[in-house]
Amino acid sequence: MLSRIVFGIEYNGSKYFGFQKQKTTNETIQGLLEESISKVADHSIKTFCCGRTDSGVHAFMQVIHFDTQSSRSSKEWIMGVNSYLPKDIRVIWCKAVDETFHARFSAKNRTYLFNVLNSNTQSALWSDKSLFVSQKLDINSMRRASKYLIGEHDFSSFRAAGCQSKTSLRNLESIKISKKKDFITFELRANAFLLHMVRIIIGTLLMVGKRDISPKEVDRILKQKDRKYAGKTVSSAGLFLLGPEYPPKYKLPAYKNNLT
16 A cells, blocks of 8 residues: 655755756755665655755755655654765655645745845855855845735746746745845745746846846836846855745645744
């Protein structure tokens, strides 16, 4: 009899080629997870995730599910799989669910966080977990600009050329911009995201923050529906998947933002 198991995964994506398994390398999050879970399950495992992250992107709580014939306790799954994983990838919780659950399709929304170090000097400790910007940023202008992006829109202007999604319509539920000492964090929640959408939005809002463009210009960029009008795609180093939200009936742990 098959059981459906859900994992919450935390990882530092700095040295990996993104989440999705690839034929040319085993240095992906999914590849290493499936290899480790298969050893504990004693049979081949295929995983499904809430959303694939790019190379260099981190996760507070990536959610995956898999089906297995093996019977293990939550503790045995967590300790067993972690014993085979590198230390920068960790299973942080485990739960059995019914077959109606799907890590991707059951998710109501996903939240990403982008971390900017706005300081005169770069950081040795945060170089792979933040984008360094030395120019003073106008937070209030960026907040005003972000309001134009809230709601359901065609986000073609904020979509990478290689995006394979059938539609560029997305519902961006919220953008929160906060400052703590030298760090500015952008927290974006949407039903789903296009390829590089978060990183292009951040690149555009930083143009506002540097006063290269006005907040109102972001509305014009959105309505152009053309990638060439938006800001550059910023580095993946400052990007974190905070996690997805699921219907209460599954009783899964909520993600936690430990940066702000």
